[in-house]
Amino acid sequence: MNVSILVPENSVMQAVADPQYLFSAVNQFMAVAGKKPLFNVQLVGSKKKVKINDGSFTINTSQLLSEVKQTDLVIIPALFGDMKTAIASNQKALPWINEQYKNGAEVASLCVGAFLLASTGLLDGKKCSTHWGFQNEFREMFPNVEVVDGSIVTEETRLYSSGGAMSYWNLLLYLVEKYTDRQTAILASKYFAIDIDRESQSTFAMFQGQKNHNDEAVKIAQEYIDNTIQEKITIDELADLVSLGRRSFERRFKLATNNSVLEYINRVKIEFAKRSFEMSRKNINEVMYDVGYTDTKAFRTIFKKITGLTPIEYRNKYNKMTV
Structure with missing residues (x-):
């Protein structure tokens, strides 16, 4: 099958190199097992030489977008820097992605590559x-577009997306398993030392509080x-x-923050508790009381x-400190 790894302007180098490395390695695994290599991996772009990582590196593409007649899987790597700027510099790729999807290709975005995928309109009304x-x-x-909080991999109608940063490895392994088998995916996960069944990025998330809105009353409540x-x-x-x-x-709080009032309160308190667990020697009950909970079971839940x-x-x- 043909795998086209898009090389956008202002993309992250590792998010281009890693899928190429993975699918090429899987081909080697299959060859060692006496099977024919499955993946024909190509780097495609609007230019033969594409500058990435804010111009720090250049990637040579193997095909121009116009030269790709048919592909089975399009990989959209993570973008680098300001998202609006990155999208504006990759406008030529949008109709190409739409065309490949229309012709039957599956499309997978890695991390913030979802911004470019969403710019095509293909994700409208989807997760x-x-x-x-x-x-x-x-x-x-x-x-x-409905963002799935904490999710590592989301799949809907031949469109795939992944959680943040290195979470895209889980999506890549997910695709390897789909196109080959579980055994090959497990072999790849062991080779690259990736936890194959990690399902959530919630452990790594830091609640920042949605304050980029214009409802002053809600901002006062958030500050409180x-x-x-x-x-x-x-x-x-x-x-x-x-x-x-x-x-x-x-109603206004939910509209401004995308959280109900109680959700927001709990997330702020739990974020404080997380920092306390990371940086102090306090026990569970001490931290629980510090953030205003008195019911151990409720706090744990x-x-x-x-x-x-x-x-x-x-x-x-x-926390590696001794208690």
């Missing part, structure tokens, strides 16, 4: 994964939440603070829902 640190910006630019970590905060209390009725406040790990698992993973 998508991208780097957790860019989700707010993505939602603002592409309101018709951020500065009142140790207290139990109620929705009525926040609504009174900004002189709004509860229903109106909840909310913590695991947001991070994918229990408080103890998180502390053991990220």
Whole structure:
């Protein structure tokens, strides 16, 4: 099958080289097993020489976009730098991606390559994964696309997307398993030392609080939440603070932040708890009380829902200090 790795202007070098390396290595695994190599891997672009990583490197493409007559899989690597600038410099690739998809190709975006995929319109009304640190910006630019929080791999109607940074390896292994078999995917995961079944990037996510909006009342409430970590905060209390009725406040808060009020409060508190587990010698109960929880079971449940790990698992993973 033909694999076309797009080389966009302002892309990340590793996100171009890694899929080429993986699919080429799988070909070698198959040859050693007495099978015919499956993947014909090509680097394609709008130019023969494409500058990437903000001009720090140049990649030589093997095919121009206009020379690709038929392909089975298009890989869109992660973009580098400002997303709007990167998209603007790759306008020529958008109709090409659409054409390949229309002709039956599958399309996979790696990390923030989702911004380029979404610019084609193919993701409108569909689900998508991208780097957790860019989700707010993505939602603002592409309101018709549903971002799946914390997801490592999302698949919908021949479109694939991955979570942040090195999470794209899990999508690549997912595709290897689809096109070959589980045994080959496991071999590749061992060769590249990748956890093949990691399903969430929640453990790595840092909640930044969606404050890039113009609703001043909601900003006041957010500021209050951020500065009142140790207290139990109620929705009525926040609504009174900004002189709004509860229903109106909840509606405006959700519209501005993409979180319900309670979701936002919990995420702020859990983010503080995460930092405390990473940087202090406090035990689970001390951290729990510091962020305003008194029910151990409730704290554990909310913590695991947001991070994918229990408080103890998180502390053991990220804190090497002796307690």
